[in-house]
Amino acid sequence: MTDINISSKEIDGMGPRGTKVGLLRVLGPAHVWALGVGIVLVGEYMGWNFAVGKGGAYAALIACWFAGLLYTCVAMIDSEVTSTVAAAGGQYTQAKHIVGPLMAFNVGLYLVFAYTMLEAANAITIGFLVDSVANMTGHTGLDQRPFIVLSIMFLAWLNYRGVLATLTFSLVITAFAFVAVIVLFLATSGLTGASPLHHTDLLTGLPYGWVGVLAAMHFGLWYYLGIEGTTQAAEEVRSPARSLPFGTLAGIMTLLIAATLTWYVAAGLMPWEYLGQAGVPLFDAARLSGSTFLMVLLGIGTLFATLASANGCINDASRAWFAMGRDHYLPSWFGAVHPHYRTPFRSIVFLIPIALIFALGAPLDQVITFSILSGLLEYTFMPINMILYDPVPAEMAA
Amino acid sequence: MDLWTVLEYAAWGASVLFGLYILYDWFVTNSRYSEEVLTSSREGELEAMTEQQKN
Numbered sequence: 001m002t003d004i005n006i007s008s009k010e011i012d013g014m015g016p017r018g019t020k021v022g023l024l025r026v027l028g029p030a031h032v033w034a035l036g037v038g039i040v041l042v043g044e045y046m047g048w049n050f051a052v053g054k055g056g057a058y059a060a061l062i063a064c065w066f067a068g069l070l071y072t073c074v075a076m077i078d079s080e081v082t083s084t085v086a087a088a089g090g091q092y093t094q095a096k097h098i099v100g101p102l103m104a105f106n107v108g109l110y111l112v113f114a115y116t117m118l119e120a121a122n123a124i125t126i127g128f129l130v131d132s133v134a135n136m137t138g139h140t141g142l143d144q145r146p147f148i149v150l151s152i153m154f155l156a157w158l159n160y161r162g163v164l165a166t167l168t169f170s171l172v173i174t175a176f177a178f179v180a181v182i183v184l185f186l187a188t189s190g191l192t193g194a195s196p197l198h199h200t201d202l203l204t205g206l207p208y209g210w211v212g213v214l215a216a217m218h219f220g221l222w223y224y225l226g227i228e229g230t231t232q233a234a235e236e237v238r239s240p241a242r243s244l245p246f247g248t249l250a251g252i253m254t255l256l257i258a259a260t261l262t263w264y265v266a267a268g269l270m271p272w273e274y275l276g277q278a279g280v281p282l283f284d285a286a287r288l289s290g291s292t293f294l295m296v297l298l299g300i301g302t303l304f305a306t307l308a309s310a311n312g313c314i315n316d317a318s319r320a321w322f323a324m325g326r327d328h329y330l331p332s333w334f335g336a337v338h339p340h341y342r343t344p345f346r347s348i349v350f351l352i353p354i355a356l357i358f359a360l361g362a363p364l365d366q367v368i369t370f371s372i373l374s375g376l377l378e379y380t381f382m383p384i385n386m387i388l389y390d391p392v393p394a395e396m397a398a
Numbered sequence: 399m400d401l402w403t404v405l406e407y408a409a410w411g412a413s414v415l416f417g418l419y420i421l422y423d424w425f426v427t428n429s430r431y432s433e434e435v436l437t438s439s440r441e442g443e444l445e446a447m448t449e450q451q452k453n
Contacts, residue, residue, distance in 0.1 A: 020434075020435045020438040021436065021438060021439065022439040022440075023439065087441045087442060088441075137402075139400065139401075139402040142402055142406070143406050146406045146407075146409035146410045146413065147406075147409050149409070149410070149413045150409040150410075150412055150413045150416075153412075153416040153417055153420075154412070154413075154416055156416070156420065157419060157420055160420055160423070235441075323441075326437075326439055326440070326441065327441075332437055333433075335439060336433075336436040336437045336439075337436065337437075337438075337439045339427065339431055339435065339436065340427075345423075345424065345427065346424075349420060349421075349424055352420075
């Protein structure tokens with residue numbers, strides 16, 4: 001390719017078949033872990049406990065482990081397929097190569113909707129959390145909008161500036177939020193003194209029988225929903241065949257541990273009737289432990305988990321949108337890469353106003369429903385994808 | 399004016415700054431580089447770039 005100057009210092013990076021600027025391969029397994037766990041961990045801090053309201057604490061535990069089994073399969077599918085289809089777009093790119101263009105287009109749109117709506121939901125939650133802190137200090141009537149807008153604009157700016165800083169930030173705050181769950185468990189388990197947990201009194205069987213277990217199932221997804229987002233980093237990891245399986249499977253293990261510990265602590269501190277309706281159950285558990293340190297730790301953990309989720313969502317939605325633009329499923333204008341920051345900058349900017357409109361103008365429950373429905377539609381493609389997936393193409397096997 | 403009111407104004411101000419930075423850089427980048435360069439990324443062509451960066 002004589003028309004390509006591979007020694008250029010102005011535009012660092014020249015590919016052999018026309019790529020002059022592309023996404024930067026700088027990520028390792030820890031960043032993949034942070035991307036997957038970061039999107040999900042907020043589900044441990046809030047949301048999962050509605051399963052308790054549907055069928056009691058034991059039903060929530062059954063839902064937690066059954067959903068964990070299903071999501072372990074999701075993690076293994078993504079680990080295997082994406083390490084061989086290592087390109088931005090994740091499930092969209094898998095569908096393009098394995099199923100066909102129509103499925104790819106639909107999956108791509110589901111991905112963008114799921115992540116952009118989840119970003120908006122996280123921003124709304126950040127506004128709520130700041131308002132809660134203001135209320136605790138005696139200030140009432142806080143305007144949540146500037147904090148909602150700031151969370152989206154700051155994270156969009158971070159994503160615009162580069163993927164390494166973005167996911168390193170996610171790594172730090174996600175690790176903090178995970179460690180906070182571990183500390184809460186250790187502090188309340190009785191290992192370091194008297195335990196405030198009362199499982200014997202609070203675990204009262206299945207109040208609605210096995211129908212309650214069935215009703216609890218869909219909230220069991222909250223413990224893990226989003227781990228499949230690790231695949232969006234496929235084009236930016238240094239070693240896809242190593243980093244993607246390592247980061248994704250470490251991520252699902254982390255979530256299984258965090259989910260079980262979260263259930264154990266919360267179910268031992270709150271009666272199921274209260275826990276099933278709590279807005280921030282882990283923070284409430286910390287308050288009930290009677291420790292100011294734990295209360296502050298879990299309060300910061302809740303905020304960090306929410307920020308990490310929004311951060312990962314911006315990253316993933318923009319990669320899916322970018323990949324669709326690059327493949328001409330959308331205007332190719334969206335397939336642009338920033339020559340200096342090496343990020344899909346037009347896709348990041350384009351999705352900002354959409355997230356802002358939904359975060360400022362739509363109710364939280366509708367935004368979350370929009371996100372989860374898009375995610376579930378995306379999941380319907382995965383078994384088809386796995387059945388059609390051929391790790392050794394016929395022409396190579398012959 | 400209490401602390402939370404100040405924080406509200408600070409959050410609006412910081413949001414505007416982040417937005418202006420993004421818009422300014424977006425405009426400059428679109429002006430400075432051709433569409434051919436900006437949209438030249440192709441799937442599966444990054445390995446050679448990685449090798450180039452190592453050198």
